[in-house]
Amino acid sequence: MNPTESYQKDLESIRHLMERSVKFLSLSGLSGILAGVYALIGTFFAYRILYDQQTPFDYHDPDVKAIVIASRLILIAFLVLVTSLATGYWLAARKAKRLGLKVWDATSKRLVINLAIPLFTGGIFIGILLLRGYYELAAPASLVFYGLALIQASSNLVDEIRYLGYLEILIGLIAAVLPGYGLYAWALGFGGLHILYGSLMFKKYDS
Amino acid sequence: MKNPFESLDRILEHRLRLQIVSVLAANDTYDFNALKELLDATDGNLATHLKALEREKYISVTKSFVDRKPNTRYKITERGRTAFKKHLDALEELIRQQRK
Numbered sequence: 001m002n003p004t005e006s007y008q009k010d011l012e013s014i015r016h017l018m019e020r021s022v023k024f025l026s027l028s029g030l031s032g033i034l035a036g037v038y039a040l041i042g043t044f045f046a047y048r049i050l051y052d053q054q055t056p057f058d059y060h061d062p063d064v065k066a067i068v069i070a071s072r073l074i075l076i077a078f079l080v081l082v083t084s085l086a087t088g089y090w091l092a093a094r095k096a097k098r099l100g101l102k103v104w105d106a107t108s109k110r111l112v113i114n115l116a117i118p119l120f121t122g123g124i125f126i127g128i129l130l131l132r133g134y135y136e137l138a139a140p141a142s143l144v145f146y147g148l149a150l151i152q153a154s155s156n157l158v159d160e161i162r163y164l165g166y167l168e169i170l171i172g173l174i175a176a177v178l179p180g181y182g183l184y185a186w187a188l189g190f191g192g193l194h195i196l197y198g199s200l201m202f203k204k205y206d207s
Numbered sequence: 208m209k210n211p212f213e214s215l216d217r218i219l220e221h222r223l224r225l226q227i228v229s230v231l232a233a234n235d236t237y238d239f240n241a242l243k244e245l246l247d248a249t250d251g252n253l254a255t256h257l258k259a260l261e262r263e264k265y266i267s268v269t270k271s272f273v274d275r276k277p278n279t280r281y282k283i284t285e286r287g288r289t290a291f292k293k294h295l296d297a298l299e300e301l302i303r304q305q306r307k
Contacts, residue, residue, distance in 0.1 A: 004305040007298045010225060014295070017226055018233040021245055106234075106241035 024111045024156050026096035026103055027088065029206050032198025034091075035084035039190035042080040046073055047183055070130050077142070080190070095206070111156040118149040139182030143172030143189045158205065164197045211304065214297035216290050218263050223248060224256045228291050231266060231283035239279045257281065265290060 019025075049072050089103070096103040122145025126138050147168030154162035168189050175185030219225045226246055230237055243253055260266045265287030269280045283291070 004302055007301050010222060011295070011298055011302070013222065013226060014229040017229050017245070021230045021237070022233050102244065105244060106237065 020101075021107060022156060023158065024092075024107045025158075025205075026092045026099060026101055026108075027157060028091040028095050029198045029200070029202025029204075031084070031088035031091045032194045032201060034087045034198075035080075036191045036194030036196075036198060038080045038083050038087075039194060040187060040192075042076045043183060043187040043191060046076050046186075049073065049076075050183065066133075066135070070135065073138075074130070107156060111153055114156060115149050115153045118145055118152055121145065122149070136179045136182055137176060139186045140172045140176035143168050143175065143185060146189075147172060158201065160197070160201065164193060167193055211297045211300040214293060214300070216294040216297070218259065218265065219290060219294045221256065223252065224260055225294070227253075227256060227260060227281075228265060228283065228287060231281055232288060232291050236269075236280045236282045238281070242281070260287070263287075 049069060092108075093103045122142060125145070126141050129135075129137050129141060147165045147170075150161050150165030150168060154165060171185050171189040171193075175182055175189075219228060223246065227242065230242065230245060239253070239257075242248075242257075243250065246253065257266070257268075261268055263286075264284055267282045267284050269282070271278050271280070
């Protein structure tokens with residue numbers, strides 16, 4: 001091997017290591033698409049709970065009714081979150097295996113911590129909003145905090161995730177000044193954008 | 208212009224040492240086991256080169272216990288970062304010159 005080749009190899013290995021030690025590359029675009037689909041299904045059920053007159057509510061006390069509705073909405077949001085995370089993990093594990101990497105390493109641990117701080121803060125904050133009766137702010141707040149989490153996590157993911165974060169924040173803020181459109185904002189932010197971004201990422205990095 | 212061969216860093220000419228420093232340049236801190244996994248190196252080999260880098264004050268070491276297991280974390284020093292940058296510049300310069 002001549003010296004130039006050796007230097008070139010040094011530079012390549014540096015570039016590769018610096019990226020791999022910081023970025024979690026196993027996340028699949030497909031998990032974004034599926035998370036979007038789950039979110040749309042969830043929004044559909046939420047819509048029925050909120051607007052379908054046929055929903056058999058026997059409660060006549062409006063406060064009790066509000067609590068029942070809120071707890072069902074929280075359950076839906078929770079199910080969407082858990083299925084999305086489980087799918088994301090499963091697909092990441094498969095992709096990591098294909099790339100010959102470990103799914104659970106120093107980088108993915110850092111990613112989880114970076115995501116967890118804004119998400120937990122947001123979750124607690126939204127819980128407080130619901131308890132205090134600011135129902136219409138729950139959906140916008142979830143979009144804003146999710147967007148912040150994505151921007152925070154984008155340093156450990158492919159760079160494009162940052163722009164998804166900005167878009168989520170923008171949609172969340174618009175939804176916050178337009179009360180009554182929370183569900184549409186949710187469908188757009190968690191459903192539409194995930195499917196769009198997931199497809200772009202899948203095309204760029206997975207195929 | 209100065210001969211770029213002279214700007215190459217003697218310590219970083221070894222590939223594993225260069226790899227260690229690049230990981231530390233990109234991350235705040237990194238621990239021994241994660242480095243071992245990432246670089247696919249043996250304990251002994253990795254430890255030897257980490258020691259060498261530590262001796263040159265290119266990296267700093269923090270030892271602590273996590274769940275009663277020893278945990279050794281490494282961090283690049285300013286001296287190490289400067290040396291890394293200079294070495295990269297020299298490598299690029301060498302490649303550029305030899306392409307001519």
